[in-house]
Amino acid sequence: MHRDVVISGIGVVSPGGIGVKPFWDLLVSGRTATRTITRFDASPFRSTVAAECDFDAAAEGLDPEDVSRLDRATQFALVAARQALKDSGLAPEELDPCRTGVTIGSAVGCTTSLEREYVAVSHAGRDWLVDPDRAVPHLYDYYVPSSMAAEVAWASGAEGPVQVVSTGCTSGLDSVGHAVRLIEEGVSDVMIAGATDAPISPITLACFDAIRATTPRNDEPTTASRPFDRTRNGFVLGEGCAVFVLEEREHARARDAHVYAAVGGFASRCNAYHMTGLRPDGKEMAAAIAAALDEAGVAPDAVDYVNAHGSGTKQNDRHETAAFKRALGDHARRTPVSSIKSMIGHSLGAIGSLEIAACALAMENGAIPPTANLHDPDPECDLDYVPLVAREAALDTVLTVGSGFGGFQSAMVLTRPGRVGR
Template identity: 40%
Template structure:
């Protein structure tokens, strides 16, 4: 018999706040974490706004600054969210076989040392033509090997394993916007099949830097509504013009159900279903028929042993891009059929921006809190109806509603699609 997997701890650091309760309160109130970019001078970029994490450092979770000074910004976020989740779960105080405790992350790239790279390029071009030998020589002189190692996407998972003595499976996936949902889904499968009893799973990312913003601006994927930052992210609205880049981390503790019950853990909910598919289409475009997303949603519902009529809420990928929102709406209609207009679908990216690799797990936690508190977070900035997006998007104001089962959609660049089905635990 397949083992059941539940969530017993949560932790979040993102533009809406420094812990799960602060984030959840802001979402229910319909607040926005979007503002003018301050992490670098974005005045010369088409997009001058973002959703940054403000006024946070590792001392807020009891870690010394010097220990993490050379680690990536995203790693420091992950340390904070993971310590919250582990403390929240209480598993850190129980007897765990360390070889049965693993980590699965959806983590992005690490440090971006633009100043050192600029000095290396200046040295290489000082005589006019590019001189590779001078570039390398300047790099050997200036680069810090500890910082260079932190560029590897697996570093947050490695640091978390060492921090919590997690000697079991240790993995990282980087499937763009689907990464942390995939990490949680795969971590669930590891416990289901008996290869671990506890998994710390989640994601972390920070792309609010010149390289990240340049790339997304070249793809014309980001909003350029710089004059009204809090209005820029407007999923499903007719005037939507791109997503807002955010940053942060979210982590969950996953446990085998019987072990969690035995130690008296607080259970947020069950990861009941997991669906993962590929569009096999274009890396930056969604197929107009939405077949990948449709398959992922159906797979998650089936994996949970449910029917589409059993779903009471969908936390949408809902990026605020023209094509994504239109196709995701179509996917929901295909999956839910005649009930599609009765299923509330909201996008919390309207408030916190798109956290890229960390987005999926953040929204998974939102689903769990919606189930727990019987409250659906709104899609803010929904002001101009779009005939192509005509579902119930919980516009602008949170809503009380009983939710037994919720879906969380994460559809990433490259065509990776992940849907997770969350169940209320009775």
């Protein structure tokens, strides 16, 4: 017997607001949370804009010991997981530990703390032979990304499968997709799943500067992220986290849980082509979309909204426009598409989970977030990208996609809780 999976809890740490309501309010308002970087002096870099979270760990309930030892991304994950559990109505003591698991996605792990500690042990890069006595005692936890998932598991009492999924910028989709599979296969009844990244650091800026992937539009930080616009010239780096409580449908029904959406289908493909390049025909993303729709039992013309990867790089926006046309056929021209990266930037591995959250909330609230800053559409990007202003719409089936360095292409289909096509 097939086990359907639903989303019964959401937790969010995002640029523009901590928690589900501030996150959704930002998205439907069309406001942007992109700004000049404040966490360090970014003036030596080509791109000096980002979407930062105004995050106060102590105010969010983390004790001083946690604040001192945990990387910023791990702090995000703990706070979002607590929100999601509270939202779901499940208390940790009510969970069956061995039937509860954790999957956390991350593209760059504990980068912020690793860089800080390297600066310390190398005397700011001066010494080739580093001084281990200058490192914090928990440096190993920064080095091993599994520590992020372990912290969430310890906080929630999960003793089932606990894993980190790291597939670049599709990590946030893939971690949730993996959690769904564990429930479908009967391994778990409840999964705490999502993704977190806090990559706004000098080393990350330097890496993206080197390949010119981020925008140099430093004099216009609030409008620097421009997916599908003719004037776009790179993405805006972001940070954040979204975590979900996923349950087997009958498990949720037995306790009369509120359900945001059902996860109808998930698929991932790789283009085996280029580390950062994309084929212009969008074939691999289209294949992932087709497989996710097929698993959900949903026809292409039933898709009501597409949450695009929409990074704001020229090759990505054209690539996925082609993928939507290939996968959805003529229906692509009638389907609203938008990118929330226009408002909260690109938080690498975390963004896929933030986009799942946006999709679930769009279904819940009957509204499609807009693509901010879209004033001059690229003629090669000729679909309905919901420019500037949110749009009311009844949504039964939503598609969200991701594209990552290494050639990863992932797609997930969310359906209204009462509708599963299988």
